[in-house]
Amino acid sequence: MAKVFAIANQKGGVGKTTTCINLAASLVATKRRVLLIDLDPQGNATMGSGVDKQALEHSIYDVLIGECSLVDAMQFSEHGGYQLLPANRDLTAAEVALLEMKMKESRLRYALAPIRENYDYILIDCPPSLSMLTVNALVAADGVIIPMQCEYYALEGLSDLVNTIQRIGKLLNPTLKIEGLLRTMYDPRISLTNDVSAQLKEHFGDQLYQTVIPRNVRLAEAPSFGMPALVYDKQSRGAIAYLALAGELVRRQRANAATVTA
Ligand SMILES: Nc1ncnc2c1ncn2[C@@H]1O[C@H](COP(=O)(O)OP(=O)(O)OP(=O)(O)O)[C@@H](O)[C@H]1O
Ligand SMILES: [Mg+2]
Numbered sequence: 552m553a554k555v556f557a558i559a560n561q562k563g564g565v566g567k568t569t570t571c572i573n574l575a576a577s578l579v580a581t582k583r584r585v586l587l588i589d590l591d592p593q594g595n596a597t598m599g600s601g602v603d604k605q606a607l608e609h610s611i612y613d614v615l616i617g618e619c620s621l622v623d624a625m626q627f628s629e630h631g632g633y634q635l636l637p638a639n640r641d642l643t644a645a646e647v648a649l650l651e652m653k654m655k656e657s658r659l660r661y662a663l664a665p666i667r668e669n670y671d672y673i674l675i676d677c678p679p680s681l682s683m684l685t686v687n688a689l690v691a692a693d694g695v696i697i698p699m700q701c702e703y704y705a706l707e708g709l710s711d712l713v714n715t716i717q718r719i720g721k722l723l724n725p726t727l728k729i730e731g732l733l734r735t736m737y738d739p740r741i742s743l744t745n746d747v748s749a750q751l752k753e754h755f756g757d758q759l760y761q762t763v764i765p766r767n768v769r770l771a772e773a774p775s776f777g778m779p780a781l782v783y784d785k786q787s788r789g790a791i792a793y794l795a796l797a798g799e800l801v802r803r804q805r806a807n808a809a810t811v812t813a
Contacts, residue, residue, distance in 0.1 A: 553586070553670035554804065555663065556730055557688040557695050562708045563679035566698040566735030568595040569770055570796075571676040572631065573789070574696075576779030577797035579632035583671040587628070589638035590659075590688055591678040597637040600628035601777025604639035612641040615658045615687070616648050621666055630778040634670075642684070649683050656683070656723055660691040681715050689719040694730030698764075701734055701747035729758050731803070733796065737763040762796040765789065 558567045558574075568591070575587045589596040590611060594604035609624035614636065626635045649655040663673065675688040689695065695716055699705045713729070720727040732755050738744055751759050764770075767789035773780045780790035 553584075553667045553673045554694070555667070555673040555675070555692045557675045557677055557685075557692040558698065559675075559677040559685055559688060559695050559712065560697050560699060560708070561679055561681045561685070561712060562699070562705065565700050565705075566733075566764065567679070568599060568676050569774070570696070570698045570733060570735065570764070570793075571596050571674050572599045572774065573770065573779050573781065573793035574797060574800070575628075575633045575672075575674050576631045576781045577793045578672050578801075580781060580794065581797055581801065583801075584669065585633035586625075586636065586666075586670045586673045587631070587633050588636040588659075588673065588675045588688075590642070590675050590684050591638060592640050592642040593678070594637070594639040594642075595774070596676040597635065597639065599774035599777065599779075600626075600631050600633075600635045600637075602626050602628065602635055602637050604637060607637050607639055610641055611636045611638045612645050614662050615645050616652070617658075621662050628777075630776075630782045646683050649687075656686050656690050659687040660724075663691055681711070685715075686719065689716060689727060690723045692724070692727060694728050696730050696733060698733045698735045700736050701741075701744040701751075703743060703747070705747065706750065729755075731758055731760045731800070733760050734763045736766045738766055760796060760799055762792060762799050764792045764796070767792070 558571050575585045578585045597604045609619045613619040614621050614624050628635050677685045677688050765788050769780050769784045769787035770789035773783035780787050
């Protein structure tokens with residue numbers, strides 16, 4: 552049964568999409584079956600997976616409003632090796648369309664239910680907002696992965712996100728948890744990076760991934776070729792860091808499973 556992770560942070564440009572694409576490809580490299588869901592009208596995860604967002608017959612929007620089945624909207628990312636539920640600007644209409652629907656917060660959760668057993672991991676790329684789309688992701692997820700840059704304002708926005716996660720947990724998804732905080736575009740030469748890192752460690756303890764993602768130009772270049780860094784330049788520091796993250800994530804999963812059965 553797949554673990555479903557929402558990659559969320561309402562702050563823009565922190566590395567959500569980069570994390571989705573490269574973590575998905577790295578999990579595939581470790582022989583996991585992966586589905587990536589683009590839940591952002593910007594369609595960046597779609598393009599970065601090598602699928603043309605302008606040429607979609609069906610998208611996640613159609614799935615959310617019940618116009619087509621999830622399987623009919625699914626595409627394969629050739630370079631990434633994972634399945635993709637693509638998105639484009641059509642998804643901006645979802646916000647309003649969902650308002651009129653029953654169980655509007657749970658549409659994605661129900662759409663995923665019949666296919667969860669076909670995957671090991673389902674990753675959801677959230678938009679940079681705490682909108683109804685993000686709420687759908689949080690209701691569908693087992694855990695939230697929060698990518699963040701180690702800057703001063705990063706911590707400020709984090710408390711809003713943590714409050715939202717707690718509220719959704721209380722009202723709609725009692726097993727939801729913060730799976731991990733991921734430091735992206737990491738540069739240890741900047742002293743603020745170390746200060747923020749220390750604060751994160753203090754507040755979040757083991758929830759902070761040990762793996763950090765360095766600032767690496769290959770990670771920024773790869774999406775324009777529709778590739779993960781692992782295919783674009785597998786020796787790059789970015790590609791290696793995301794492989795390490797996949798390893799850490801899988802090990803955590805195993806450790807959690809062991810505590811549950813013990
Ligand atoms: N580790 C990194 N090193 C260098 N560039 C990066 C790194 N991570 C992300 N980038 C670049 O930073 C920009 C923002 O990253 P990304 O699109 O992943 O963020 P996002 O959180 O998904 O943004 P949005 O909130 O708009 O969806 C992109 O141009 C991306 O290529
Ligand atoms: Mg994005």
